[in-house]
Amino acid sequence: METSIYSVIAFYALAITILGNAALVVFARNIVHSVLFLAITFISMAGLFLLLDADFIAAIQVLVYAGAVCIMVVFGIMLIQRPDMKDTNLFNTQLIAGTGVVALVFALCAILAGRTAWTDLVATQAVPENTIQVIGALLMSKYVIPFEVVAILLLVALIGAIVIARDESSAIAVDEGVKANAHD
Amino acid sequence: MFGKGLVKGMQITWKEFWAPKATIQYPEHQNPIPDRFHGRFVLDLNNCIACGMCANACPNKVISLRKQKVGTKQFLTNYVMNIQYCMFCGLCVESCPKDALHFSKVINMNQYFYNNIPLVLVQREAPAEPVEKEKPAAKPTSQPKADKSAPTAKSEVAASKASDKEGE
Amino acid sequence: MSDWAGVFIFFVVALIFGAGGIATSFLIQPRRDTPLKLEPYECGMPTQGPTWIQFRTSYFLYALLFVIFDVETIYLYAWAVKFQSLGLFAFIEMLIFVFILIVGLWYAWKEGALEWQ
Amino acid sequence: MIRTQEYNLNFGPQHPSTHGVFRLLLTLDGERVVKAEPICGYLHRGIEKLAESRTYTQIIPYTDRMDYLAAMLQNWGYVMAVEKLMGVEVPEKAEYMRVISGELSRLASHLIAIGTYSLDIGAFTGFLLAFRERETTMDLLEELTGSRMTLSFARIGGVAADAPEGWLDKVDKFMDKLPDCIDEYDGLITGNEIFQARTRDVGVLKPETAINYSISGPTLRGSGVDYDLRKAKPYGIYDRFDFEVPLGKNGDCFDRFDCRMREMRQIIRIVKQAIEQIKEIDGPVIAKVPKVLKPPKGDAYEEIETSKGIIGYYVVSDGSTKPYRVHVRRPSFINLGYLDEMLRGYLVADVVAILGSIDIMLGEVDC
Amino acid sequence: MAVNKGKQIETAQKDIWAPEYFGDNPDYNCPPELKRLIHLAPVEKVLNLARAHSIWPLGFGLACCAIEGLMAAQGPRYDLSRFGYEVLRNTARQADVMMVAGTITTKAADFVVRLWEQMSEPKWCIAIGGCAISGGPFVDSYHVVPGVNKLIPVDVYVPGCPPRPEAVIEGFLMLRAKILDNREYLENFKGRVVTG
Amino acid sequence: MFENLFVGIADGLRSLLGGLPLEINEAIVMLVKLVAILVFILVNALWLVYMERKVAGYMQARIGPNRVGPKGLLQTSADIGKLICKEIIIHKDTDKVVFMLAPVLVFVPTLMVFAVIPFGKNMAAIDMNIGLLYLLAIASLSTVIFWMAGWASNNKYSLLGSMRSVAQMVSYELPMVLAILGVIMITGSLKMSDIIAAQEHTWFIFTQPIAFLIFFIASVSECNRAPFDLIEAESELVNGFNTEYSGMAFAMFYLAEYANMLVCCAMVTILFLGGWLAPFGLDFIPSWLWFFIKMYVVMFVIMQLRWTYPRIRVDQLMGFGWKVLVPLSLANIFVTGIGMYIYRAIGW
Amino acid sequence: MLTISLTHYVVLSALLFSIGLFGVITKRNAVAVLICIEIMLNAVNINLVAFSKYITPMDFTGQIFSLFVITVAAAEVGIGLAIIIAIYRNKLSVNLDDFDWLKW
């Protein structure tokens, strides 16, 4: 239970930043702007993690999400972007249906969250200071199997992405297409 | 071995770092300018006979001179070099039969205004009487108007055009 | 906790510094817009064609490799700080972990994903 | 590989590494060049046309302004053509003066070529160090001719002036010092692994292609074709000197660069021999030619080897004081002919390397 | 551009001694931009001090004069960097002074103007060499613009063909004096006619 | 004597403000530290630009700035003064907000990184537990900002330059991060003060020479210095990602570049050269002075590199990063691990 | 409301998740959908870390889980983008409305 006035302010400020930017991600018309808002969302999320005494996760959030994933998405966009697409991030036809579904999901979540007696579960200890040490130790002992699986997962992702992304067979056909497209 | 060239390069720059510098601090010091340097023109008025050879030799009609007959001699009233057109090639200096035109060692001809760029080497009025003791053949009756109004030199075409016919 | 408050102060001041510099500049700079000035600069010529160029896959592959290895380094960091006290077993485990990823690097190399196109 | 959309990129005219106002319209696929369209003419000053309204002597300063880095060589080519037209015999001493000042000009040009090339590749220091030696060369030329760059030194029938007192010794001394400087560039630029990695196997020009495209100068010799007019058809008094023609092997950028580098050492040899020989010669530096030149009707073509390649002057006379037509075969322009194909398939960074290695001079390209 | 037959020169130059420059003229309609500058005037003195000592040229060479005026002046012997003027910017956006060094042909005139326009204020122009000043040796040519002052305003003229690097440095110093509004220095040049 | 100068000032300030609530007290002390760091960065950046030009001049047989102020020391101040009052052009095709945001933001990661750098004994503004990781995380953000600048300019040169720079920074961040790992394995902590303390006896440059080399090369590349300065690649891409920027916006990038250099040199010093530790027991010189001396030695080497080497081509750059540095840094981890086991077997 | 309890985090997470979900359902651009999935995963992360702090502060299970989530998310974006690039290559479009050849 955080009681310090500063953490309360921090929480609300961060929450507003996160939600606002997440909304902007969805509503921005230009996909590049979406990505930039996404980066801000990620960074403020790291702030939230700091509030939760998870400094290691926060650093990783910035390192991986803001520093790496955003870059990759940006590269992906630059790869597939047509120059004529200024409005690259439009809504599709399921806008109304989507809103309905989302409202439903949120209502469900809210109800469930409200009905759970969180206070019973809350433990009283504080989080240890040096999280990274503990996490390192845990990873090497209790979570060894997931840890190795992560390696496999990354390997598979790497190989899979390379196989998918580079594809020579269709290059010629696309070539024509691109050229035809380039002139209009 | 890879990296030898890299180390060598570092050595050279390191050596250069301590080596004496080639810079000459210009406004205070200056490298001596050689005698033949093609700098600003000077005209030795005593020698010049206003023959117009220099204007003729110039590829770009830079020199415009006005002369006036005073007695038997040609009197130079106006000698303007539009050095904005000049190539500093030295053909004019070479062609001068009397060695009147020279290059000086002055390098700085900079100006803020276009109108000031031409070099006015001579600007004077012709004397009413011939200076020499010889008998004046015919005293010029009308004083030709000397251009005294503007201090800036008007670029003059007449003289160079007149002297251009040799080439045709 | 207070550490991070300090970081936040750093962030705010850095932002103020950046914005302040630019804002001052906007206050005192002369401005005159001409149509030519407002065109993109391309070596003194009007730009030809769209300026949003399309890039090649190699860029993406580099980014992909980077992401994968960046994630890997997280685990490596968590392990490295505990390396001295964890013992041989953890070391070997990490060797396996790294080895699996080296396989990935080797594959990328072999497939030419490391070639600049 | 996915073919991305091709796009055009203006490379120049205001670009740090086009060596003047030259424009390359690159069609790029990613960073690879698909097509390169050289667009020149930004410096077309109509020298050939202007020459028709100047007398024969008056044209000399204009030739300076074509390849302004090696002005003497341009003068030389022109006056040789006129001399041939008029049948003037050039005095011995003038020939030597021409050789010395011409080779110094060539040296200045090569120094700029290697300097700017290293600048293109990204080594700034090489550029400025090359300029240091160029300043000395300029000093020498200035002492001789009165101008630093645009010399206008050659005259029809000889040269404008004899060497001033002690000048030859100064040149000699400079030539003694120069090998050390060249060693320094070698260490700094040629020997550098990064530089070699940048330039080797880039922009390969096959000997046959080079000949077919009529390429000349160090660009040609970098491909291993042994053709230097000074050796192949010795004009002037070049048959009296003992020197080598440096050749490349692969015809890539590095070879072309290295050719210039080694050519500088040959310049030292030539100048040293010329100084030795000129000391024994006495006489005028200009033949007796009439003040007003009126060559007989006819035409003449003379070509010499400049720092960029073979420059040829074609002068047609109609018997008046002014030439009927002057045409110049400009090596830089002709060397550019193969540029498009040479660039294809290379990266943008290589464009700079290749363009720099041809060592074009825009004043000459556009004339 | 028409062939400059008679070499009649109409100059398009800034006359900094014109009365409207000082705002003495009551009829003179002061643009808002100028008004803003008037408020800034005290600051401007300091800023001019900074401007005058950090004139970054646009790395822009056209012909022969570029070798002497740009390269040799940057070179070890003359070393413009002593004054802090060596930072050659490759993009017009960051440059302060455009050194027009070389012949401007009609084909090039277009982009010279474009480059000049694309430079950010405040900016100056130095015309180096005969060609840039007036078309120089090629003034008769059918393809040469007779002088850069037909296209853009020029602050300092450096005649020569090519001028020595020293003269180029001198030109920079003149520009510095102009920016600093060094009256004594400037008066020296007002109506100055060089006589032999 | 001067050893405790800065720490003393901070303590004095703290006790001076003793009456205030703790948070405010801390905040004010932090602010003072921050301003000190900001001034430090700016002064250093100005000095570095000057030094760069001087060093360049001296290596090129000329003398560099010497007219403005004593010995030309005010040259860079004049430059900045001029850049402030220069027009910022926002041309019509730009994405205006992003275009102006990039120069505002470009200083942020750099300054934030300085929070954890110990300039001397007990002289880090914040000595946090995950200091190194924090530094890496924040530093990785600058890639996005460079990309923003390039993309928003809507100029082919800028876009090409920024894409290149991002690809480059991304590729070299990895070997850099992996090289640090060797150090962390020995120290077992991400805290800056622990890392320096672990070098009490031997600097890590001796125990981790490969890591040092990799880190050095990678950090030269990270701050886009020659021979890896493709980002600006003057002779190819005009000015790279900042082609369209003028005036103060450009100055921000310019300053940030040098501030980044400062960070890199500081990192090399901290990780491999023993930070503020005095070598050979020469501890009459205050620790912070040692830190500067070491930092500037590294700086000089980086500058000399720039003025010596040509620029390497983009494909070679990428190849070098991925095919040489990454495998090498992975190998370094193995070697360090095995070496430590051997060392422990023998030593203890 | 001057204390921050677990509920706050859960609600925040739910809101974020909903925004992400909304984006996934309604966006037309495939990359945008991918981005929104990232947001959803992040929402989950908030929960995990919050639980970790409030419920099992000594176990770190939540934190380690979120570590894995981050890993998976990174891998997912990589693969996702690769797939989009591959599809783009065939269809020259990233518009999800065009990706209907699975339906025929």
Ligand code: SF4
């Ligand atoms: S050629 Fe000589 S003497 Fe004749 S006008 Fe010219 S300067 Fe005078």
Ligand code: SF4
């Ligand atoms: S130097 Fe040449 S261009 Fe100049 S005035 Fe003399 S002859 Fe004419």
Ligand code: SF4
């Ligand atoms: S003034 Fe002379 S040197 Fe300068 S560009 Fe013109 S012709 Fe060349």
